[in-house]
Amino acid sequence: MEIDNILKLDELNSELEFERATIIYGKLRWMVEEDSSLEPIRQHLRFLIMQHEEKHWNDELKISKEQIAESDIAEKIVSLENGFIQNRKDLIPPFLKEEVTNHIKLTLKELKNEALKRKVK
DSSP: OEEEGGGOOOOOOOOHHHHHHHHHHHHHHHHHOGGGHHHHHHHHHHHHHHHHHHOOOSGGGGGOOOHHHHHHHHHHHHHHHHHHHHHHHHHHHHHHHHHHHHHHHHHHHHHHHHHHHHHOE
């Protein structure tokens, strides 16, 4: 679910979309404090989440085992997705830092060699 497309949604069409929307809604809660332009997106998500809950989870007699299973699976998928994203965030900065450091060392070495060549002439 892309944040730019949230305002275009009329409804959440699956438990997976519902779980993703719930996670994004929670993240937007603290992001809105820094960027108030995100508030309409957060409010629209709130509307979509409440609409989905009302439509699919309001009547306990209509909730099936399959619906609960689908919800559980969606929850696990979103949890795995978030874990993957967090792991990637944790791995990329050290890798980039190492790459930048190596590039700087190489550049400095090349500059020293160039300076030495000029001195020899």
